[in-house]
Amino acid sequence: MVNIALPKGRLGEKVYQMFADAGYECPAVLSNSRKLIFENPEKGVRYFWVKPSDVAIYVERGAADLGAAGKDIIEEYDPDIYELLDLGVGKCRMAVAAKKGFREDPERILRVATKFRSIALDHYAARSRDIDIIELNGSIELAPILGLSDVIVDIVETGTTLLENDLAPIETIFPISARLISNKSSFKFKNAEIEGIRTALRDLVNERRLNP
């Protein structure tokens, strides 16, 4: 049995649909029941929904053999896992954004508000920029508007939220999409099953790339 952690939300539903289309369906997953774990013994898979930022933890610690995690989560937590496949969904980017017309003053410490502490620190450390990091848990866009920070480091999908708040992306740090990740130990002991799922998903991803 392969345990698969899915991120709660729209992305997770999309990813589950990919697993189903690849031949690993378990219809109960999409039912609105209060159950936490869904199993299809015939296909040898067991799914469960977890908070998106927790997927990497479940997989790294082996509670899940496989999982679907955004590249943002992988970069932020740097888990010791295998990143087996770019699932090609949940595409967006990690970006630096600021109020429209913002000009960086290199003589001052830059105040950066973000949910992604490591990513922001690494990004600015790489260019030896001294920053004051302000960790927030939500509504990051508010920070520059209220003068709490100069810039934000956050996920930008279409940029609409930014635009509506008179903000603009000024730099892309890296592109994001959902990745199939595997626990390293599970990869050894359930290799045939995991490779089977990966191959089926890869064929699906490649087919969709050719016929979008």
Added chain:
Amino acid sequence: MLIPNKDKTLRREETILTELHDLYGRYGYVRYKMSKFEEYELYVQNKDFLSASGIITFTDTNGRLMALKPDVTLSIIRNLTKKNGVQKVYYNENVYRISKSSGRFREIMQTGLECVGEIGAYEICETLLLAVRSLEAADRDYHLDLAHMGILSALMKPLALSEKSRSAMITCIRRKNAEGIAQLCEEEKADRAAAEALSEVIGLYGSPAAVLPKLKRICAAVGVEEALAELMAVAGFLGDCGYGDRISLDFSVVNDMNYYNGIVFRGYVAGISEGVLTGGSYDLLMRKMGRACGGIGFAICLDSLSQLDSTLKPFDYNCLLVYGGASPVEVTKAMESLQREGGSVLAARERPEDVRAGRVLVLKNDGTLKEES
């Protein structure tokens, strides 16, 4: 020789530990006991060797800066000074590192062995054999992944990566992230054929026989047949010893390239989410430390083995002796007779709450024992 453990007074990882030390002793490894401290300088000079940064330091009475050991291998190499032949030692030490999950210092128990000196084919094979046998001691399904740093270095060289991309590349390799490798190579405008070769090798996983045909072709192209031959010889040896189905080739096993140059390996035990055994040959480290000889060794993280012992014991004690007002002599007499029956006995004046014992016996004033439920 197995330590009798019929009463389960030893925890699983403790019996494993004695089995391992017995095994290493039989192969002529001697126990090496170290001080908990080492001069900080040693770690500063070789800080890349340590997988994690963060060392607990303090000032010694004479003003020298000292450190609590974050690693054992460096100290051993520095202190083994025999000129000829090989020296074989094993150790069981606590090391102090920053835990990645909590960001605080943790004490980690590590056991392992080092073989230093004139390392030949036999020494390499013996080390690998002991690594496999060590995994076997955990009494579970286990697996050993093998790779060769020589092959990886040769594959990375034509990419001519910048220092920054190099560390990003190592991360991609560790994660078997083929798309990441391709993307990095594109950003760096690296040679396309070289990038594809690297990506293909990292994607390989399986028994040596299954992986060899592809690997042979790629290794011939970059001219590392010698490293491949060494790797296959070791894999063949382990196969001959009956461990063929326990090993795989996996080039995502990466140790630091400045120190490790030959065979590297990582062992997994079913039920433990991370690798429990890591090792490799580190001739480059020896050279860096001014020694003109080779070295190979491995370490096992025993703390992770404690995850295996998940079954809760049905009782805290085999027997609870409630002695009331009895004299110490009478209690001791009763204790000794109960201990002869085996297991642990707890003596308490009154019956404590929340103690689970297999039997509860009350010592009466006349010296007889009465069983209670």
